Amino acid sequence: MKNTATLELCGISKTYANGKQVLSDLSYTLTTGEYVAIMGESGVGKSTLLNLIAGLDIPDTGEIWVDGVVLSAKDDEAATSLRRRHFGFVFQAFHVLPHLTLLQNVALPLLLNHLPFDRAQQMLVAVGLQGREQDFPRQLSGGELQRVAIARALVHRPRLVLADEPTGNLDPDTAQEILQLMRSEIKANGAAGIIVTHSQAAAATADQILLLSKTGLQPVLSHQRV
Template sequence: MLTLRELTKSYANGRQVLSRLSYRLESGEYVAVMGESGVGKSTLLNLIAGLDAPDSGAIEIDGIDIATLTDDAATLLRREKFGFVFQAFHVLPHLTVAQNVALPLLLNGMSAGNRSKVRSAEQMLEAVGLDGRGHDFPRQLSGGEMQRVAIARALIHQPKLILADEPTGNLDPDTAAEVLRLLRDEIKENGASAIIVTHSHSAAATADRVLELTKTGLHPIATGPEG
């Protein structure tokens, strides 16, 4: 599903963060990536998403080398095949909860009558425990509720790959645990592959596998729950 081939990346100051890193993520696999601060975890996600470019190496999604795509084609690929969950939620304050969740459908040009393969915003909100909240605005939600909206938005268009960057970093432990269970359940139900970057061992434990990022690779360090 996702193949990384000998990725090398340096920051503008010349410090190298990745050196010939290779990895293959299989379809339906959910992995957590851990590592020391500054090791390049968020940089790796940005490279995979095509938001940044490696100095050398290749990133392939379903056999498509991202580097060979035009900017417009790369944008379309992200909209169709990716779902994103961030620490800061990135819920748009001027849109209702339902409008926030439905945004990927709008960006992908899906009309209301052409959504047979995706769940509606109302169905997604019910799935994440926010049934009846579609007309509310983000200012009426707690942090945990906003992250639920972000999860619903990331999954509504049934993307093949979910990228989550510290998705529970702004949540209290109980809310974080609830959100992580929800994220895992929804990823598995949608049959998506997923990479979650986190400092939290409890967050990492929800994944199928836990990997440590070093400059030269992703190395197994633990095994998460099966399923």
């Protein structure tokens, strides 16, 4: 694995329980500082790929390296520890904890990593939710919940940011603000980032757009339409 690589996929394959193969012998290297968008048809395996990278699922074949370590070689406890320290994940379903306030939700990665809490407040301001710190998730719209999830994913300055449709519930103007925040955080922290999206506008904020298909991940040229 290259010293500058944050993530390396080596021959990854994955087949669903129904027998449908979605990923076949997929290899790709994401270097420190890179921010890429993955697009592709529904059902091609984009969300599955993110779950594999995050260690939430296991590939049938191949290896996933994160900062020089084989993720699949770690036991559950070690993989959880690595994910907690170095990953920021934005899920489509948000997974905001309903019994915690917004500030507590965003501060959770800081608590788990024994880091100072002040950045949680800063990130709520950054996503436009200042003054809502003591609100609970039930008081929020879908777009506001998405912003909480993004603030939580970025708050501990992770090495690798993974986001699954991070702007799906946001209006165009807010989406652009949030995407620029994600990009600036990734660049400022010397991290790497992957977003999965159906939005051309969202993908355009990345350094490179990749198309996922049965043949693997291929760069999309600027004149191509996805």
